[in-house]
Amino acid sequence: MKVIAILLLMSFSFNAFTQKLKSYPDKTRILILTDIENEPDDAQSLVRFLLYSNQFDVEGIVATTSCWQRDQTAEWRIHEIVDAYGMVRDNLEKHETGFPAHSFLEERIKKGYPDFGMAAVGEGKDSEGSDWIIQIVDKEDPRPVWIPIWGGANCLAQALWKVQQTRSEEEVKKFTDKIRVYTISDQDNAGPWIRNTFKEIPYIVSPGFHENSGGSYFYSTWIGISGERNYFFPSGANTYIVDNDWVDNNIQNHGPLGAQYPDVAYIMEGDSPSFMYLIQNGLGSSEHPNWGSWGGRYDLYRPHTRVFYHEPEKREIWTDSDDFVEVNGTTYIDNTATIWRWRNHFQNDFAARMDWTISDYKNANHPPLTKLNHENEIEVKSGEEILLDAAVSEDPDGDKLSYKWIFYREAGTYSSMTNIENNENARLQITAPVVDSPKEMHFVVAVTDDGEPKLTSYQRVILTVNP
Secondary structure, X not given: OOOOOOOOEOOOOEOOEOOOOEOOOOOEEEEEEEOOOOOOHHHHHHXXXXXXXXXXXXXXXXXXXXXXXXXXXXXXXXXXXXXXXXXXXXXXXXXXXXXXXXXXXXXXXXXXXXXXXXXXXXXXXXXXXXXXXXXXXXXXXXXXXXXXXXXXXXXXXXXXXXXXXXXOHXXXXXXXXXXXXXXXXXXXXXXXXXHHHOOOOOXXXXXXXXXXXXXXXXXXXXXXXXXXXXXXXXXXXXXXXHOHHHHHHHHHOOHHHHHOOOOOOXXXXXXXXXXXXXXXOOOOOOOOHHHOOOOOOEEEEOOOOOOOOOOOOOOOEEEEOOEEXXXXXXXXXXXXXXXXXXXXXXXHHHHHHHHHOOOOHHHOOOOOEOOOOOOOEEEEEOOOEEEEEOOOOEOOOOOOEEEEEEEOHHHOOOOOOOOOXXXXXXXXXXXXXXOOOOEEEEEEEEEEEOOOOOOEEEEEEEEEEEO
16 A cells, blocks of 8 residues: 555553544654754744654754854753753653653754854864764664754765765765755855755755845745745735744743743744654655645755855755645735645644643644545546545544645646535545546645644545546
C-alpha cells in the first residue's frame, strides 16, 4: 500500500476515558540553527517548535549569528525556553506521547562561531555547533537530517567546508546526500555559497541577501505566517489571530512555557514555516515541497536574479510558488498564500497545544484522526467515476466532525481548473477528466472538529488519471 503523508497513530485506553494518543514512529531528524535574540520571533518560534517536538527526533538547537546579530550568539536564551519546556513536558505527555526529556534537549543546545557570514568559515573557525552538525550527519542513521535555518547559514557552511577539506569526493557526497535545508531567506552570504558549492543539497529558500538590508523579505513566502502585504498586495488571511491580543489570551497566559513567548514586534514567528513544513498532520510530505503544507509550497527552478541577490543562483532551488486561493468571493494568487491559506488551522492547533501544557486530557481539545476508506494513491481512466471517502475519520474527544474537500490544483500536473460540488460531505463523488497523457490530481480532505478551539487534520489523495 502506498501511503502519502498519512497520520501515524496509536491508541491507548485510560480509566473512564478513551484517549487516543499519537505516536510518530517515522520521526524526522531535525537540527535547528537560530540567531535567537536578534528580534523576538526566534524565541516565539522555539516555543511553538517545542510543542511539536514529539513529532521529531531533535538532533540539535544551535545558536548562530546573522546580518542582524553579527558578532555574538545567544544560546543562553535557548536554555531559558527549554527550561520552561521542562516544567510542562510531563503535562504534554498526558495528551500525546514522545516528548523529549528536558535533559535530552539541554545536551543538544550548542553555539556557533561568533562572526558574520563567510568570515566564520575556514581554517580555525570550527565551533561546537559546526562539529555537532558533522557528528549528527555522520550517525549511522539512514534518515536525512533536516536543517531549518532561522538566521545565518555559516555554521552549516563551516561543517560543509571542513568535510570538503578532509574527505574524499565520494565521502563528501555521502555526507551531503543526508542533508536537507529550509532556510528563512538569506541572512548572511553563507547560504548562497552553500547552494552554489554543494548543488546536490535539496534547498528550500526565498533567496536574496544584501549586506545592509532585508530587501528580499517583502517577496518571501515565509511572511505568509503572519505578515500582511501593503494595499497593493492584500492577504485574505485572518489578521486577529497573529496579533498581540490573541497571543496574550491564547499563549502567554498559559503556564511557564507560554510566559516565555515574547510580544510580536515585526512579524510573528517568521522562522516557524521551516519546521511547520515537517509537521505530521496528513497534509505535507517532506520530500515533496511542491505538494504544499503549513510551511508553504515550493517549486524547483532557477529563479531570476533580483537586485538584492548576493550573487546569481547557479542551480535550481526549491523556491517561491503561487497558490490560487479564494476567500469570501475574492481570489488571491500569491506565494504567501501557500502558507496563510492554512492560518486558522495552524493557529488553532498552536493554541490547543499550549492548552495541553496546563490542562488534563479531558479538559483540552485534540485534533481529529483523519482517515481514508481507501489508499492515498489511486489510478483511474479518463471519464471514470471515483468515490473519495473519509467517513471513517473519528475524533478522540467525541466531537462532531465537518469535512471540506480541496482540489489542490497547483500540487498536481492537471492544470485545468476543476470545480468540485458537494465538497463539504465526508464522501466526494468525482468524474475523472478526459486526458491524452497521464495526469496527477491532488485532493486534500480537511476534517475539523467542533471543539474549542476547532482543530483540523488532513489526508491527501493523489489521483493519477490515465487516457
